[in-house]
Amino acid sequence: MSIDYSAMAFPKASWMQEKRQKKPQNKKAAPVQRKKKKKKHYKKVPSIMQHKDDKRCFLCMLLDNFYEEHAYTEEHHVIFGDDKWVSDAFGLRVNLCWRHHRETPAAVHKNQEHAELLMRIAQETFIEHYPDLDWMQIVGRNYLEVEDETT
Ligand SMILES: [Zn+2]
Numbered sequence: 001m002s003i004d005y006s007a008m009a010f011p012k013a014s015w016m017q018e019k020r021q022k023k024p025q026n027k028k029a030a031p032v033q034r035k036k037k038k039k040k041h042y043k044k045v046p047s048i049m050q051h052k053d054d055k056r057c058f059l060c061m062l063l064d065n066f067y068e069e070h071a072y073t074e075e076h077h078v079i080f081g082d083d084k085w086v087s088d089a090f091g092l093r094v095n096l097c098w099r100h101h102r103e104t105p106a107a108v109h110k111n112q113e114h115a116e117l118l119m120r121i122a123q124e125t126f127i128e129h130y131p132d133l134d135w136m137q138i139v140g141r142n143y144l145e146v147e148d149e150t151t
C-alpha cells in the first residue's frame with residue numbers, strides 16, 4: 001500500500017507531463033494526436049540488449065540455457081504499453097522465439113514474471129549504458145527492487 005511520493009518532487013519535463021495525461025479512449029475521435037509530436041524528440045536507436053539480427057531467443061538463453069538459433073524470432077519491446085517508446089528511444093529490445101513472446105504461459109505477454117525479469121535486465125543495462133541519464137525520471141518505475149505490490 002505504499003506509494004512513493006518522492007518521485008513527484010522531481011520537476012518533470014514537459015513531455016513527461018503530457019505523458020501522464022489521460023488519453024482519449026477512442027483514438028479515432030481525437031482530432032489532434034499530441035503524443036506523436038512528443039515522441040519525435042526521440043528517434044529509434046539500435047538495441048543495447050541484443051543485436052536485432054541475432055536469431056537466438058533472449059529468454060531461451062536466460063531461462064533454458066538454449067543457445068541455438070531459431071528460424072523465426074520476434075522483436076520484443078521490453079518496456080511496452082504506454083511506455084513502449086522508451087524501448088525504441090533507448091534500445092531496450094530483445095529477440096524472442098514465438099514460445100517466449102506471445103502465445104504460451106511462458107511468453108512475456110502472458111507471464112508477468114518473465115516480462116519483469118526482462119525489465120530488470122533492461123534497467124541494469126540502461127544504467128550501465130547511459131550513466132548520465134536518470135531511469136526513474138524517464139521510466140518512473142524501479143524494477144531492480146522486487147516489490148510485492150499486493151501487500
Ligand atoms: Zn525462447
Ligand SMILES: [Zn+2]
Nearest residue numbers: 075076077101
Ligand atoms: Zn513483445
